[in-house]
Amino acid sequence: MPPLQAALAQAATEIDATLDHILPAAEGPEAPLLAAMRYAVIGGGKRLRGFLVLEGARQFGVSRQAALRVAAAIEMLHAYSLVHDDLPAMDDDDLRRGKPTVHKAFDEATAIIAGDALQAMAFGTLADEETHADTAVRIELVRCLAKAAGARGMCGGQMLDMLAEAASEPLDEVQVGRLQLLKTGRLIEFAAEAGAILGKAPSAQRHALAAFGRDIGAAFQIADDLLDATASAAETGKRTGKDAEAGKATLLGLLGLDRARMQAERLVAQARDHLDSFGERADLLRDLAAYTIERKS
């Protein structure tokens, strides 16, 4: 197995173990809620965001335990956003990560509440003493997560996505870029930056990692569009071809296959440039940048 794949698999295992430790067991009167939260977040996904936290933190010698808890918090936040995005009133999806979406496996009310509770738990995990970091570091993590997740971040992007579907005019390239930066970019940016916050890195290195995250986030999104257009549900574990079906404006649709691929490659090169001041220890992050556009799912 190439080093990146081995590291990704190892990270996914450790992040799952951390989530399993943080999330209460599905017992007692609220068992269905806890079961839905666990179903939504444990054992699925590429853990791109969590891996970024772990690798970012490793650059600055941060303890694995602290990094894993922050990685778990960001994966909870990401999982909640998927649960709500899949709801009938939103994207109305039945399949996610190769299994039924939460509102299909449970019901709609449980999916709404489980998403809400995962968001609260993401913030609680960052704030908790068990996340071995001083209070100034933890409060900065909370502040940045709130920004990445809120009305000028993920929620804002989700709103733009809903508005675009209802609009009579398709979005242009600038509007699609902004939508994607908010909807997925801000959280990936924060994931890349979180290790630097944990490691109290100099501001230049913190900004370099944030910029790295922003670029691979954008590349990742184009790769997602390409997969949606060209791969099957069996390969990706979620419904494909849905962008075209929904008449959704994507960079792929606006640029065409060749120019979209070129732009993704340019973003990957740019992302790697941001790591110039980092040594060999950042090689897995460099490999990850390339991987975002080579992946098959």
Next chain:
Amino acid sequence: MPPLQAALAQAATEIDATLDHILPAAEGPEAPLLAAMRYAVIGGGKRLRGFLVLEGARQFGVSRQAALRVAAAIEMLHAYSLVHDDLPAMDDDDLRRGKPTVHKAFDEATAIIAGDALQAMAFGTLADEETHADTAVRIELVRCLAKAAGARGMCGGQMLDMLAEAASEPLDEVQVGRLQLLKTGRLIEFAAEAGAILGKAPSAQRHALAAFGRDIGAAFQIADDLLDATASAAETGKRTGKDAEAGKATLLGLLGLDRARMQAERLVAQARDHLDSFGERADLLRDLAAYTIERKS
């Protein structure tokens, strides 16, 4: 106007001004999201939770600015929970605080996202430097809010409520008590405690305020049941008679009118006892305890 009513009105005005300052203007491409967030949280409600923060903070000489921001954060969290509770998949309500619910005034997707963004903003507001409190205080506030809002707090209570509606057997007194403690009690408890956290109060006084909050939260809930059973929608600004309609087990239903009233009175007396170590400055809190069961809406 009696002192309590004047203080409640004054607090509501200041909390609204603080919310108006914190929430971005409804401008730009995400305007509908910001408009829905503002619609959900500004200019409505009794501000019981916010008032508890302000009065708790006043016992310890906390700056009004810090207390108002924490009050605003808790009101955002509370407002998000109402927006999601009112959704068709949950309680399916059309009326709230005398106006159409968010999914009626906007649409379902916007209501889901606005609730999500309000939750993120509640945590972000506590974490922000503008909330003039040191990092240890702010992180403690975040930690406690996450606990009050999560799977073992408000979300857990909401889940129990949904399960109770689907169950073949009605809940018993102990189960209803637990449901209400989680669904509304934990956040009211935290609101009462937050001022003590801000003021770095001795642990005995912090616990006394938390216990005060727990008791008036429970009394408030019984009073809500009584209003739902006896008042009209015009008086309360929301649909009434819905508990009976839904065959919902309430303490009122289980205890009967007289015993429910007696229990509420006992809780109010107990709440006031918790304030014994506080001086005259806590008189408004003592009045508030009585008001919870005397109010007409």
